[in-house]
Amino acid sequence: MSARVLIAVAILALLLSLSHNNTHAMPDWLLWLAGGFTVVTVLVRWLARPQGPGRAFDAQWFYTAGVDLAYFITLHAQQATTINYTPLLALPVLMTATLGSRALALGTATLATLLLLGNAAWSASVSSFEGTTGIAQAGLTGAGLLLVSLLTNQLSMRLAREETVARRSRNEVQTQALVNTLVIEALPEGVLVVEPDYTVRAANPAAQLLLGIDHEVTPDRFSLLDNPAWVQLMHVARITLADGPIDATEITLHHEDRHSSHLQVRTERTPALGEGGSSLCVMFLQDLREMEARLRTEKLAAMGRMSAAVAHEIRNPLAAISQANALLEEDLRSPAQQRLTAMVRQNAERLGHIVNDVLDIARVQGTSDADSHAIQALPLDEETEAFCNEWAQQHQAGARLRIDLQAPQKHVQFAREHLRRILVNLLDNAARYASQTTAAIEVATRATRHGPIALMVWSDGAPIEASVRRHLFEPFFSSEARSSGLGLFICRELCQRHGASITHERTVRTLIDRTSPDPTSPDHLVEGNEFLVHFRRAHGPHSMLEAQEQDHV
Structure with a gap:
């Protein structure tokens, strides 16, 4: 179309030149025809498709x-x-x-x-x-x-x-590239594409997080030479490009402004790109801490299933042993033999507690949402006082247990039996480490305005070691050989099921010496371990969650 316009203009100029020089007799209509053709070509070039x-x-x-x-x-x-x-x-x-x-x-x-x-x-x-x-x-x-x-x-x-074929191929390539980009962006493991000069051509978000990249400072394409913490990655890239892919190797990135990162690196080498092109090193990065956490979770899940199965098998023989020992105690009169039967009874009861804890874990993890009808709007202070009094009578706690309830008429969303199990586990744990003094164990409730309602169980026990505190809520972990290590894990599982949370802190309590005859005697501060449970508020008293949801709908 552009060529037509140029030809039309050239012919019109030629005819006008010949007519102006009078070298040839040029009819006027021919000039008008040339001008009209030029106009037509311009209009077609501009408007036609x-x-x-x-x-x-x-x-x-x-x-x-x-x-x-x-x-x-x-x-x-x-x-x-x-x-x-x-x-x-x-x-x-x-x-x-x-x-x-x-x-x-x-x-x-x-x-x-x-x-x-x-x-x-x-x-x-x-x-x-x-x-x-x-x-x-x-x-x-x-x-x-x-x-x-x-x-x-x-x-x-x-x-x-x-x-047409090229356009279709281009669309397919664009679609494939888009899908690859989405997949790489969503990968939980980091992906780096490194050139021979250690320039990072591409890095997905997971890799950027592992490398500690600041997006405001680091450009899209950067070099592994820019940060001293990435020196080991540079060595891995050089070995890959020179000798071949690496199946797996562990490296440590020592960052200046945060903790070191322990990574597992796997590499691949691409073929040379084009004539005279060079290969690229593709790195796959995984955080070793996350890998260990996933592996630990899988092991714990398998252990839990196996323990539940073993507990079911142990329960019946254990009941038979306990019954036979009780019958045997009725016939024995020798103090030495009675001590032996007492040892059998105590150890059988201990095994029974362990079996019950293991089965409790199986019930907690296997319970579905079908038991949501058991979640009630519980008055926290009333239920806490009732459970604490029941526990104090069973364990003859007396003045050792102090109750301080400061959340009157406050209701929480929780199953009553589950709240009882949490309190019993926390009180048993506190009684195991607390002293025998007055108010060595304290149960308190607090309610903040427009915030969660809290339940605190405090005891004046010794500080928990840091190595133990890291695994405090993990199953089968305990600092004592005679403990199953399942109590706090059950508490955490029950809290998570009901939208609550449980934490541990080392806090200080002000204790009032009520036994002193002098009312002006000073109070004293005591350090202790506090387990804090935050509950979700309930919408109203004595209401079931299902009824609340139906009323809301």
């Missing part, structure tokens, strides 16, 4: 090829100048061969040939010699136009097919 290729005859042929064919034949037949306009007929033939079908292209070339032959035959009536020469030239020109239209149409169709 040609369709093709391979289309059959339609209206676009008239303004893309038909106008040109008529204009050039008119110039050729006028012969107002000695200029030969015959080569310009190739333009409409090429245009039709590119935008139309093969039949339309051959038809346009045939029409141009017939017009040339007609003009030559008309000239033959004037001069027989010139007419014979003109007919021969018209025939040769027409043959050339037919051949050009055929070859151009074949090339055009082939290019159109290749363009």
Whole structure:
């Protein structure tokens, strides 16, 4: 289309120049025709949107090829100048061969040939010699136009097919690249693509987090030489590019502003990209702490399933042992034998507690949401006081247990039996380590405005070692050989099931010496271990969660 505009402007300028110099007699209508053709070509270039290729005859042929064919034949037949306009007929033939079908292209070339032959035959009536020469030239020109239209149409169709295939391939490549990007971005393990000069071409969010990259400072493409903490990664990349992939190796990144990162690195080497290209090193990074945590979780889950199965098998023989020992105690009179039966009874009771704890874990982990009807709006102070009094009577705690309830008429979302189990476990744990003094164990409740409701169980026991505190709520972990290590784990599981949380702190309590006859005696501060449970508030008293949800709907 742009070529048509240039040709039209060139012909118009040529005719105007010849007319101005008076070298040839130039009719006015021919100048107007040239000007009109120029306007048409400009409008078509600006407004038209040609369709093709391979289309059959339609209206676009008239303004893309038909106008040109008529204009050039008119110039050729006028012969107002000695200029030969015959080569310009190739333009409409090429245009039709590119935008139309093969039949339309051959038809346009045939029409141009017939017009040339007609003009030559008309000239033959004037001069027989010139007419014979003109007919021969018209025939040769027409043959050339037919051949050009055929070859151009074949090339055009082939290019159109290749363009369609290329466009489809490009779309597939873009889609695949988008999917790969989404997958890599969502991978939990870090992925780095490193060039031979240690430039990181790509890094997914997990890798950026493991490397400690600051997005405000670090650009999208950075070098492993920029940070001294990444020196080991640079060595891994060099070994991979020189010797081959690395199955797995452990490295430590020593950061300046945060704790060191312990990583497991696996690498792959890509083939050379293009002629003279170089290979790339692809690194897969995993945080060893997360791997160990997942492995520990899987082991604990397997251990829990196995322990539950073993506990079921132990329970019946243990009951038989306890019953037989009770019958045996009735017949024995010797103090030595009674001490032995007492040892059997105590150890059987200990085994029974361990079996019950293991089965409690199985029940807590296996309970589904089907038991949500047991979750009630419990008055925390009333239930806590009742459970604490029951526990104090069973263990003869007396003044050793102090109760300080400061959440009157506050209700929490929790199952009553589960709240009792948590309190019993925490009180048993406190009694095991607390002293025998007055108020050595304290149970308190607190309610903050527009915040959670808290239950505290405090005891004046010795500080918990740091190595024990890290694993405080893990199953089967205890600092005592005679403990199953399941009590605090059960408390955490029950709290998580009801949307609550449990934590441990080392706190200080102010104890009032109520046994002193002097009311002005000073209070004293005592350090102790505090287990703090935060509950979710209930919407109203004596309401079931299912009823609340139905009323809300």
